[in-house]
Amino acid sequence: MLAGKTPRNPRSYRIVGPQRQIDERETPHPRVDRGEFGARLRDWRKNRVGSDPFRRLFGGGGEGDPKNCLQNIMKEAPEGEVNPDKIPVSDPAEMAVQIKEVAKFLGADVVGITHLDQLYVYSHRARGSSAMGEKPGDPVDLPHRYAICLGFASDYYRYMSNNSKISDTEYQFGNNHAIVPTFMLAAYIREMGYPARAHHHGRSQVNPIPLAVNAGLGELGRHGMLIHEKYGSRLHLTVVTTDLPLNVDEPVDIGVEDFCKYCMKCARTCPSHSIPFEGKEVFNGVEKYRINVESCYKYKLAGRGEWTNCVVCVSSCCYNKPDTWWHDLAMWSVKKTPIPLRVFVIKPLLWIDDLIWGKRPWKRMKWLGYDNAPKSVTCNIPGCDAKHTNLQLKPLHTA
Ligand code: B12
Ligand code: SF4
Numbered sequence: 001m002l003a004g005k006t007p008r009n010p011r012s013y014r015i016v017g018p019q020r021q022i023d024e025r026e027t028p029h030p031r032v033d034r035g036e037f038g039a040r041l042r043d044w045r046k047n048r049v050g051s052d053p054f055r056r057l058f059g060g061g062g063e064g065d066p067k068n069c070l071q072n073i074m075k076e077a078p079e080g081e082v083n084p085d086k087i088p089v090s091d092p093a094e095m096a097v098q099i100k101e102v103a104k105f106l107g108a109d110v111v112g113i114t115h116l117d118q119l120y121v122y123s124h125r126a127r128g129s130s131a132m133g134e135k136p137g138d139p140v141d142l143p144h145r146y147a148i149c150l151g152f153a154s155d156y157y158r159y160m161s162n163n164s165k166i167s168d169t170e171y172q173f174g175n176n177h178a179i180v181p182t183f184m185l186a187a188y189i190r191e192m193g194y195p196a197r198a199h200h201h202g203r204s205q206v207n208p209i210p211l212a213v214n215a216g217l218g219e220l221g222r223h224g225m226l227i228h229e230k231y232g233s234r235l236h237l238t239v240v241t242t243d244l245p246l247n248v249d250e251p252v253d254i255g256v257e258d259f260c261k262y263c264m265k266c267a268r269t270c271p272s273h274s275i276p277f278e279g280k281e282v283f284n285g286v287e288k289y290r291i292n293v294e295s296c297y298k299y300k301l302a303g304r305g306e307w308t309n310c311v312v313c314v315s316s317c318c319y320n321k322p323d324t325w326w327h328d329l330a331m332w333s334v335k336k337t338p339i340p341l342r343v344f345v346i347k348p349l350l351w352i353d354d355l356i357w358g359k360r361p362w363k364r365m366k367w368l369g370y371d372n373a374p375k376s377v378t379c380n381i382p383g384c385d386a387k388h389t390n391l392q393l394k395p396l397h398t399a
């Protein structure tokens, strides 16, 4: 059992017992690949990429050449050497400022730094990487001291077209778009003479969410994701781990804990009913909200060639708003209100949210020849004669 470093005052989760490192082979993607969530989902994962050339750019089995997909290429990219000519660092606070500026220059929208808690490093790899000399099942050795957490914002409007080819393209692009800046930041630190490793969608040895919460990027929401004050959950997360001396940030309180108690908009809009209306639960020594991973994953089957990644909970979340003065004002008023009184600010804000944005936020959109207008879909479950549409809110058959 490894000791975790509990940062000061994280409100959205609580360590209540001993934690252990997670073996990446226990996480959902390898479980689906092993058929643990059923043969249909396993086969879908192998063949989910259809005939759309834009979708094929983002990989994922089936048609298309993996060499046309950045994510696949970067899985096998070798890590460069650490420059032997080390640049001395006399002021870790100044270096943290510089690193954040470089990360933003390279393309990150938000950056925070925390200690690399070994509890959030996978104990073993599920997949190998020949470039890194790693085989599936190898133990992970990542002795770095710091985790630089990067967030890359997706487009608000394209996500609001959920679930469609447009929101799917935006989501997939985000995964790929975050790879190059993360790779370059790690390379920059190695050229400064310090070890550094990039963890992104192509290859990651860490769970970015707890690290990002501890680094002050946001708080953990009821839907199980990090919520940022300005971008909500439409942030793709990556991490650079390193030994470069850096000052660390503290967790933030942006009111997520209080909102999630009363709001439940994600739980109401989730088409597969995977988000709990109930309270938090304890898993691996941490008390936090936890979604039903299996039903969420199976809902991907409902995409039927139109989309592969549901983002309904991301776009429904009341923190997901365009960059406007009134969103800043709402956030400011919540943060300035003492915790016991927040309910009096939050309840009216939630009422306004439903009134203006709707109980199930969604936008019609046409883009690059795609159109997300509701259309009927053919159900491929034998014997089903229900009329389904691609936007149907009731659960589709996904088993
Ligand atoms: C496998 C996976 C999935 C699976 C399973 C999700 C899951 N909850 O495990 C499926 C396909 C269902 C999925 C769905 C989605 N995913 Co996903 N997914 C992952 C992946 C690759 C691994 C997650 C994992 O290890 N889960 C297994 C265990 C650890 O899960 P768990 O115990 O339920 O814990 C979850 C949280 O509570 C938190 N967590 C775990 N331990 C601790 C400890 C502490 C202290 C804290 C605070 C949090 C925390 O992390 C877990 C992931 O959500 C991560 C990237 C990564 N390397 O971690 C992205 C990731 C979590 N997914 C992401 C996104 C955006 C999505 C989707 C919107 C898109 C989609 N449809 O695919 C949905 C949203 C579903 C949801 N409400 O969570 C983002 C979240 C970004 C953010 N702002 O937080 C991530 C981080 C990818 C990235 N690099 O940006 N995903
Ligand atoms: S991604 Fe979709 S199905 Fe999964 S939890 Fe979010 S809303 Fe529900």
Ligand code: SF4
Pocket (backbone or CB within 6 Å): 221, 222, 223, 256, 259, 260, 261, 263, 264, 265, 266, 267, 316, 317, 318, 319
């Ligand atoms: S939609 Fe509401 S309950 Fe769900 S994560 Fe966002 S604030 Fe929390």
